Amino acid sequence: MLTTAMAFFMHDAMDQLIEIDVPSRSLRRGDEIVRFTRSEFSLMLWLINRPGQTFGRDALIAGIHGDDYPATPRSIDVQVVGVRRKLGDLAGQLETVRGRGYRFRSVPGVAWRVVGENHVDNRPPDDG
Helix, strand or coil: CECCCEECCCCCCCEEEEEECCCCCCEEEEEEECCCCHHHHHHHHHHHCCCCEEEEEHHHHHHHCCCCCCCHHHHHHHHHHHHHHHHHHHHEEEECCCCCCEEEECCCCEEEEECCCECCCCCCCCCC
């Protein structure tokens, strides 16, 4: 289960504000709106809320979906590719740490703000 805190990364000279809208699983940068799949969005949000921390594939699956989620570690790689493609010129902020995993790197001039609900859960509701 992914539970988010309000994230806001600001640097002294802000050139760009990126808003992440949780309910619509989208990112707004200026007039551009980019939509993400549920899995891509959860991965991006997990890493953005933990800038500078490196997570291996298994840790990402457990942190985002829970320990019992039926996913392979390589599925994270596919989601990373999708997120990077949609981030465009900001894709470099989602870094691969060779032999360790992935991390989000904040950079001067770009501020990220998460708006909307503060809870995202990819798992289907329990029936009982």
